[in-house]
Amino acid sequence: MSRSQRLFDLLQILRCHKYPVSAEHLAEQLNVSVRTIYRDIATLQTQGAEIEGEAGLGYILKPTFTLPPLMFSMEELEALLLGADWISKQANGEFSESAKNAIAKISAVLPADHKVKHSQEVMRVASIIEVPELTIDMSDIRKAIKHQYKANINYLDLKGNSSSRVIWPILIGMFQQHYVLVAWCETRNAFRNFRLDRIEDWQTLEQKYLPHRSELLKKWQQEEGISQPKLRY
Template identity: 35%
Template sequence: MSKAERLFNLYTLLRARRTAITADAIASALEVSVRTVYRDVQALTLSGVPIEGEPGVGYLLRPGYELPPLMFNAEEVLSLMVGIRMVRAFTDPDLARAAQQAEQKITSVLTEPLKARAENQPYRIPVLAQDDALREVHRTLRVACEAQRKVHAIYVDEQQKRTERMLWPLGIIGWTGRWTLLAWCETRRDYRNFRFDRFEALTCLDARFTPTPDISIRHFFETVIGVPDKG
């Protein structure tokens, strides 16, 4: 991570808070050393960012220091916060970390009234340890979709029948209450949806595939489901 990126992340972390935060907590949140936190706080202060506090006590961005406003209304802020919490609870660890960073950046540019609304929003979406295995499945399949890499899978259907499949992972679809992988199954020579919780084993292969006009997530939505693919 470059120094500029570190300084920006430190600024957004401080800007998102209403109370002081210790150097140890900053170091843990940004995954740097406490010594680096001290240096970066000093660098921001010398550049004109009004940070109050001292080592061992905590740091706080001086009230009233504002960036040019990014204009959100209360409902837009709520929708973003709910979406971020859903990403953290229901996708994979890498996206969860990115969502948390995004939340800090969004919060850092809110006005004080909107920040208070965001902190007191009513939605609670717990991150449960029992879902850790599903989050790892999600990460494997997301990476495979993005890289267009074939997946070898052992899948157990609702009749408890175990099958071995070679899949082209085309996309991840969120249905009510669950995720499924939309894939082209080489075994069946057709589209199939696979529930994440029914994969018994997954291996992301080096072999790649190339979607075609007749084998793609857009084609599936338009010809099988009968709705436009709007992403």
């Protein structure tokens, strides 16, 4: 690996961490000595990289520092294209245009020898997960999650019973081929996972919920204990 590539990789590693990273960890990641890391950090700092920290405490890249346009390997491009292809073909098409636009923007800044002529030259998405069509607008749910608004929903359970509930939406995921909304349910006074295709009506309320969504998400994860939640209706 050339030194210029190593310096770039060092910036990339620092960019991925929100907290100070030790020189020992950086050295292990780049397969070099700790002394080399110290020299590389000093070089980057003299070249304008906003790296804070010192030996023994660790280093962090200030979030205001902007890296130059990234150079993707062909493998990284293939992964990005496959992911975008998969997203664009899912039912409801929620992120189809966004995925296509993202790939177009990435391709626009790449050198000619790194552009991918055909998105499925080597690998392709062979199947599409069939997701039930939604009767509500997912953008309304995303907005409520982002701003921590409560919502009033009419929900149809597996037995065909409809109920009205006030919920605190915190996360949208895809589990068992369904879009699922993780939320705190005021009616049940507990976390519940709602299939989006069974929400008959959605009304975002002006009232915000507390505590912060990140705290609720941690509590939900602790209760579940695993990455795949149990679907409780």
